[in-house]
Amino acid sequence: MLSILAVFFDSFIPNWHTKMEKIDYNVLILVTQGHVQYILDGKEITAEKGDILFIPASTVREGKNHESGLHQKYTVVFTLQDNGIPNNTFPIDQKFHHIKTRSLEYMKHRFERLYFDIRGDKTHRDFICLGILQELIGLFARELESPSITPIKVKYAKIIERFLLENYRKPIEIDQLAKLIHRSPGYTISVFKEVIGQSPIKYIHQLRVMEACNLLINTDMTVVAISEYLGYYDTSYFSRMFKKLTAMSPKEFMMVGHQVEVSMLFT
Template sequence: MFTLLAVHYDDCIPGWNTVREAIPYHVIVLMVEGTATYTINGVTHRVEAGDLLVIPKGTVRAGSNTEAPHRKYTVLFNLIDDANADAQLLLPSHFMRMKISNYEYVLKRFSRLFQERWEGKPYHESICLGILIELLGVAKREPISPAVEPIKFYLARKIHLELQTHYRESIQISELAKLIGRSPNYTIAMFKKALGMTPIEYVHQLRVQEASSLLLESTMSVTEISDYLGFYDTSHFYRVFKKMMKESPSAYITNRKGC
């Protein structure tokens, strides 16, 4: 199957560049923020946030920052057994670049892969391999799935940034629609197609992510966390948290603190 060589998260590295060479491994990249320039077999590509790249072994590749540093995940891997037909099916024969339709989900999988590799807990090798295979499957399937038009991805990204900044506030779909000059129904459908969830579901995801940290690392009560994160009331917070985490806030604390 595959052997994982490295997983990197480039976080705004000044002067980032890679030398021009025929790479001795396969690479899969997710651009998270900003832009970068890749030269692939002599052709220059401007890679933007939301782009997924798969670069096969032997490709002549070079890369550098554009206007400013960027953020991206990079995974290096190789094929152990060239005769493995299943593994060969997952590997493209040529360079692939695509906009990912379910970007938030794919971003979470890259993040989990990086975390598992970095922490090195028991069985992390199997978990990392499973995530890598999933990401390669997503990359092979994406070109035959309905594409997200560039304008829709741009508008979804605009809302995405707005929600990241104001997720603790009351979210009105009508205001998000005004932000991009579209109708509320269009706004919901477009965002879901681009990111795989509605704006409200994304806000809940952000709130629950922060709640998970606050429950374990702060002295705030469940009611205080609920109010702080902008939920209607504590019971609403409980319902949303349990739906996403598959356990209640109190069970979440008990299972992780062992108390």
Template sequence: MIQLMSVNFDDYIPNWRTQLETIEYNVLVVVREGKVRYDINGEEIIAEKEDVLYIPQSTRRSGGNWKDTSHQKHTILFTLDRQGPTGIPFVDAGRFMKFNLSHIQYVYRRCERLYEEMRGGKSYRTLICQGIMQELIGMLARELEKNELAPSKRNYADTIKSYLVEHYREPIEIDRLAKLIHRSPSYAAALFKEVYGLSPIRYMHQLRVLEACSLLLHSDMTIAHIAHYLGYYDTSYFYRMFKKHTGLSPSDYVQQDDRSDISMLFT
């Protein structure tokens, strides 16, 4: 049974550091921005954006900002109340692990929700937090079960992803993505889905909808303006895509009480 101790969000803390000590708990670290340096049992570990670290109990650990820069990360401290093996290989091994996850944006949202639930006083808080934490551990275990990808495949997929992140507001054609890696369109689409779990076009829409959520909350742009800005020249089509990914219309999204959990974007 997982026993949560604390859930923290370090938001560009100047001079952040932790002292060198042998920890009596497990730590899950999810880096969102920047870099952070750890000393793990005498080995220097640099974690950066999209990295996930599992630091098991009894690890001798210290940490600090990397080269006087700051960072953003989620940190979850927990213990395991158990008499025998958990059945989760990386937990039972008791070794430090560094992960890259296919659905890192989804992990960010779950960490945000966990942080808010731990700080709140709503009913069934403990039950909800246990569920979120078990899901995160399960996702890490599942990721480790995947076959090791050839470095070339990862590089090809990362090339496509970088292009999508830079150009998601523009019309995206599979032929163009294929030319980036000098492969066929069918290969490029299948490869991206193998690595990231979704098609390039679906990923593009997720980037657009995520940006739309931010603009709806933090700008004075109209819905029609946001749609056009994000490359949806038919506002009704934008409405359909937004609802497909969030389950809500843009107006309903703005009006709902709890707008923090948009994890359905990344399922």
């Protein structure tokens, strides 16, 4: 049984340091900016932006700011109790794990959601927060099982992803993306899908539809205006793509959007 003890967000804290001690809880960490230094059972570990760490109970741990500067990270502290019954469902081996996530923005959003939801006295807070932690652990375990991806592929995918994030409202061709990394169109599609989990074209549509969700909820723009703003000059095509990705039409989403966790529509 999982039990959340605390969720922290450390944001560029001067002189940040955790003393050396043997911990009696598990720790799940996502680094979102900078570098952070740990000593775990006598071994030095440096984590950087996009890294997720799982530190199991009984680890002798010490942490501090990296010499390169301050950092930003989310930390979830939790226990795993079996109440005397062997627990075979926890998907992570009880040892230290350190990976670079292929879904940084989504992981960041879920850690952030957990951080905010665990505060305050909201209805069903504990149940919801436990579900988010289980999701994070499951996603982490899934990435652990995936074949390792070479650093150069990650670099290529991030170059393409950054370009798409900055230009998703514009017409984009695969040849244009291939030129960014000086590789063939076929390789470009393959490496992006391997690292990010979907093709560049689907990723563009997802970015557009996510922004459409925001505009439908928070502005008085019409569906036609949003379609044109996002680069869809055929409103019917925009509506079909919106429904394909969210299972709702834009008009249906307008009626229920405030009650929906938008990011969950795209998992």
